[in-house]
Amino acid sequence: MNFRTFILGLAASFGLPWLCLIVIPTVKYGQLTPVAYDKDRDGVEGIYPPAPVNAQGQLVYIREGCNQCHTQMIRPVQLGLDGWYKGWGQDQEAKPSVAVRPTELRDYLSEKYALLGVQRVGPDLANYGWRAPDAGTLHAHLYSPLSVRDWSTMPAYKHLYKLQKIQGPASERALKLPKKFAPPAGYEVVPTPEADRLVEYLSSLKRDYVIPGQASAVAAAPAASDKK
Amino acid sequence: MQPTLSNTEADTAADNLRRAAIDKSVKGPVLFLFTNGAFWLMLSTILGVLAAIKLVKPGFLGDCEFLAYGRLQPAHINTLVYGWGVQAALGVMLWLMARRSGQELKHGKSLLLIAGIFWNITITFGILAILGGKSTSIEWLEMPKFVWPVLLTCFLCYAWPIARMFGRAFRPEGFMVSTWYILGACFWFPWIFITANVALHCLPGLGALGAGIDAWYIHTFILLFFVPVGVGAAYYFIPKITGQPIASAQLASAGFWTLAILGGWTGMQKYMGGPLPAWMTSVGAATGVLLLIPVGLVGLNHHLTTLGKHSAVASSPTLRFIFFGALFYPVSGGILALNSAFWSGSALQFTQSWYAFQMVSVYGFFSMCAFGAIYYIVPRLSGCEWLSVRLIRNHFWFSVYGIGAIVVMSLVGGWQLGADLNNPEHWDQSFMNHVVNSRPYVVARAVAWALISFSNLMFLLHLLLMVVGLGRRSNAPTLLHREHDEHALPAHA
Numbered sequence: 001m002n003f004r005t006f007i008l009g010l011a012a013s014f015g016l017p018w019l020c021l022i023v024i025p026t027v028k029y030g031q032l033t034p035v036a037y038d039k040d041r042d043g044v045e046g047i048y049p050p051a052p053v054n055a056q057g058q059l060v061y062i063r064e065g066c067n068q069c070h071t072q073m074i075r076p077v078q079l080g081l082d083g084w085y086k087g088w089g090q091d092q093e094a095k096p097s098v099a100v101r102p103t104e105l106r107d108y109l110s111e112k113y114a115l116l117g118v119q120r121v122g123p124d125l126a127n128y129g130w131r132a133p134d135a136g137t138l139h140a141h142l143y144s145p146l147s148v149r150d151w152s153t154m155p156a157y158k159h160l161y162k163l164q165k166i167q168g169p170a171s172e173r174a175l176k177l178p179k180k181f182a183p184p185a186g187y188e189v190v191p192t193p194e195a196d197r198l199v200e201y202l203s204s205l206k207r208d209y210v211i212p213g214q215a216s217a218v219a220a221a222p223a224a225s226d227k228k
Numbered sequence: 229m230q231p232t233l234s235n236t237e238a239d240t241a242a243d244n245l246r247r248a249a250i251d252k253s254v255k256g257p258v259l260f261l262f263t264n265g266a267f268w269l270m271l272s273t274i275l276g277v278l279a280a281i282k283l284v285k286p287g288f289l290g291d292c293e294f295l296a297y298g299r300l301q302p303a304h305i306n307t308l309v310y311g312w313g314v315q316a317a318l319g320v321m322l323w324l325m326a327r328r329s330g331q332e333l334k335h336g337k338s339l340l341l342i343a344g345i346f347w348n349i350t351i352t353f354g355i356l357a358i359l360g361g362k363s364t365s366i367e368w369l370e371m372p373k374f375v376w377p378v379l380l381t382c383f384l385c386y387a388w389p390i391a392r393m394f395g396r397a398f399r400p401e402g403f404m405v406s407t408w409y410i411l412g413a414c415f416w417f418p419w420i421f422i423t424a425n426v427a428l429h430c431l432p433g434l435g436a437l438g439a440g441i442d443a444w445y446i447h448t449f450i451l452l453f454f455v456p457v458g459v460g461a462a463y464y465f466i467p468k469i470t471g472q473p474i475a476s477a478q479l480a481s482a483g484f485w486t487l488a489i490l491g492g493w494t495g496m497q498k499y500m501g502g503p504l505p506a507w508m509t510s511v512g513a514a515t516g517v518l519l520l521i522p523v524g525l526v527g528l529n530h531h532l533t534t535l536g537k538h539s540a541v542a543s544s545p546t547l548r549f550i551f552f553g554a555l556f557y558p559v560s561g562g563i564l565a566l567n568s569a570f571w572s573g574s575a576l577q578f579t580q581s582w583y584a585f586q587m588v589s590v591y592g593f594f595s596m597c598a599f600g601a602i603y604y605i606v607p608r609l610s611g612c613e614w615l616s617v618r619l620i621r622n623h624f625w626f627s628v629y630g631i632g633a634i635v636v637m638s639l640v641g642g643w644q645l646g647a648d649l650n651n652p653e654h655w656d657q658s659f660m661n662h663v664v665n666s667r668p669y670v671v672a673r674a675v676a677w678a679l680i681s682f683s684n685l686m687f688l689l690h691l692l693l694m695v696v697g698l699g700r701r702s703n704a705p706t707l708l709h710r711e712h713d714e715h716a717l718p719a720h721a
Binding site: 003029063066069078080122149154156 | 282283284285286287291293296298302361362363364365366367370395398408411412419427428431432433434435436437439440444491492493496499501502503504505508511574578580582583650652654655656657658664666
């Protein structure tokens, strides 16, 4: 074996997986486009996937590294119980009648980089929008997770909130916190625009829309689709 | 292992002179890389302790935004990989290639130093950016976009002279498995690094495919950069210190080429069951298991080479580190296979066991081999011997126990979490059980990182003393004598 064949061997052995796993899928991904629903077939109108994610809020999610602990990916039932977890899809019942469908490539079409997640230290957020509480409660959760769940190990994102002196009437945006976590008397905590964007982003996470041409799962479970 | 035609004293003396000249030619850049790498390693282990504590007690040190887990953990990994890992690897690669190919580093020494300085400055900015809230949240590529072209250029400044040395000394009939691995690492790293960065930072957006490419990047980075450097060093030092030739050339060659062929396919199984096309994750999972072949071949070969010379493990610091590093190679392969295989992977997905794989390959395997190499290389460059047996021994034992604990705890903790997540009884439960159940494992991880941190403090101090020339003035190397060491492996010979 001479030097050239050695280098060629290295190039060929790595080039093949590189071509198959990276280059060709990347080129093909560029051709992936949203699909229109067929009203007769799917029972809904519009485009799938419906709306782009809130990119501004996603930037906060990215910069804080939320994906270190939260995944955004529902696995099929043969691999995990994700689909049956309470509140992990549109059906918020404790025992959903159908499993939430696994996430698909097109569900992340509008995202520059899909934050599928590193570890699942906290619950999955792929369809968090369905179970998200009202903005005030979510803000309180982000400001002080322990005020909502006393066992939580989520960091408190206090820097996304402003502690300010109450001047005149209290702000209607001020967080309602339990006494233990409340600011000192005369002060209030209000969300910054960044916190608002983050909450909008989290509340918009809904990825279990019907896939065009795959409406059978919904038809088989009318109970699930009736509860809106 | 230089071929000598006759064993006359004149030849030996000439040989020694030649070796000394080679050592002298690479001294500056290699010592620079090792010292800076050791500083980053120290920082990384401290960040590892902090990150683990923050995972259990997020309010530790206050709710400071710079120290939240989501920023601390990437900083911990990035300092370990780019600050320590790549720098230590480059140092070992440069020295080993120069020695093995019998070439002095003739030109561009100052260019290498400048590249090294730029590497460190860039990483510093990158880590500060992560902590300051500029993270990209792309695993192992969290540092901002501007970092990668600089890192790539600096790496190529080193890769080029290494490849040149290889080219000049290449003989078709000669079999030089350690330099094959080193050259492979020089060749694969830029390719992988450019691919991942262009795809994730320059292309308009790849959605879920981007996540797959990132998982591929992490695994090829480990398997085609850290693994080759570690295995290359082991193939060089084990025969050198035991005084026995590599047991089987065929095994060595097969181990190399199976790694080269399989290494590029794996990684995407991290998102099995996810949005990626199923064939991509399946191919990754299959190769993740098949990689047990090169792991087994190399392990067998190292075992056969060391056979009958295990007593040297007790006395030589270099061999002891390399021997245990080489032992961690099969362990890392086993964990990768567990993470990849369908029946165990579904339970281990998204748990700490993926962290276990990263740590056992980067610290347990690669870094232990790099420590071994450093204990051999530095005395030859600085002209003095390691000061203290005790420091070396502490470094070794705290590192071994620390990384062993991290791997076991992360694996068991991962299995527990995965099994809980897939336990039907948890369908309508909150995450409280998972959070409470994984707590002890994370606490153990913090303790283990603290042990490793302690061991690396000793390593760093010891290395600094050597670099400034305060080592022992002696002709005899510092050996870990067996009468002082009850924990040494039993000698088979």
